[in-house]
Amino acid sequence: MSRQSAFWLNGTPTTALPLPSRAVEFGDGVFETLLLHRGEIQFLDLHLERLAQGLAVLALPDCLAAVRQHIDTVSGTITQRPPQWAALRLTVIRGAGERGYAPAANAEPDILITVTEIQRNCAALSSAATMGTADIRLARQPALARIKHLNRLEQVIAAAQAQSNHLDECLMLDQDGQVVSVIAGNVFLLSEGELLTPALVNCGVAGTRRRLVIEKWAPALGLGVREVQLSMSDLGAAAEVFYSNSLHGVRPVSRIGNHVWGDHTVCAALFQQYLEDIA
């Protein structure tokens, strides 16, 4: 295991998760991936808003006060010798109870924090991504759409394909072939002077940076954004394609299969907006 990560469980440094854990048994929980710049957490409130939605969907107890406290503890610890850039993964796991699927009535959730240094300079626009389309298609499950839960086998299978094909990312379609997202991020296309992004009614994660593009960064450039249904042919006809996620901000796409884009002007301008918001 080559990764250098540090772990805190419920505010205390640890190297292991006590068993039983419903994360291990059923993927019963939600997570967030936050960017740390010199130990400072970026866009915390947006992450906590989505986390709260996930907790509500899964009927997990409202543990946001404890989450804030544990994040403070961890960032207080690492700011003594902070890496330039790091990823802080926050995982909230339903507390264990009796054997089987039924949730425990009053079990406190476990709050697991993982910090991993990022070697890349996150203040530089990433090189345009070379992508394919994932063979596995996302299942339509409106009850779990938009939240960032721990059931992520579809993404793991797609990431294995991207890795073996030496691709930076893959586009993910739903069972009907409509565009949903990339594996780890949301997709946008520029078409006739406006941005279009999938509406995420039946699947996909509603990213924090997706929200910032829609509500702040695109409006700052005078660009409208519409949440719509998008097909592969819409994508092929786009002037620009990019994706958003918490570690890249926004990242241009140079290729998806046979579709090629050379112009990344709007994505670069959005990245400048992003940089202004990084603390």
Add this chain to the structure above:
Amino acid sequence: MSRQSAFWLNGTPTTALPLPSRAVEFGDGVFETLLLHRGEIQFLDLHLERLAQGLAVLALPDCLAAVRQHIDTVSGTITQRPPQWAALRLTVIRGAGERGYAPAANAEPDILITVTEIQRNCAALSSAATMGTADIRLARQPALARIKHLNRLEQVIAAAQAQSNHLDECLMLDQDGQVVSVIAGNVFLLSEGELLTPALVNCGVAGTRRRLVIEKWAPALGLGVREVQLSMSDLGAAAEVFYSNSLHGVRPVSRIGNHVWGDHTVCAALFQQYLEDIA
């Protein structure tokens, strides 16, 4: 945490799972729930066959030899003072690697075994189950159908509903309203002298006891079994309804919402077949 369970990781007794773990991060693995009778594992080969299918679908390394060895170690340990009945949960987790979805190239899987005593007498036919229909519908994901992977939030949400409605189980439908299974088991109905069960093309787990009903116990009674598409009205018209799983064998159903069944003759006869196979 009221549960009394014992844990072994890669053959060694433990109380915690070392981090990082891809089970915690993504639900990246598969599991089996095996019945132990006085420390003896029931139907091991059928469980290992399904496990092998799951490992292949997720492109996990073939670790069946290690799995057999660790199960031997555990059952050797507990046969010194075996409970009458216990559940042995076997979880195979993809080995950790770098941060993110992409699987590690050569990481050995972690093999986690959990043993939990069962208080019920598993050699007695369970009382007929009172059931409802789960509000959450199963997503159609043919790439993950039939295997027993760790992404089980749909079952958790349905089990919470069953629990709060004081039901023994819930029927689960797919997004089109077709019958798939119960939360923790496969469903059968008796119609015009034959058994019908959902074909599990797009979702659902292909249970070991489902396979035994189809291939052995029903044929022993001179009953045919067909894997078909089943609607709620097929179910309502059935003469008998029951479900199968590894801890109950087969269990009659007395009610699903407004549908009521009083005759459990075939289920009781199948249970006798089941008892003959219990070591």
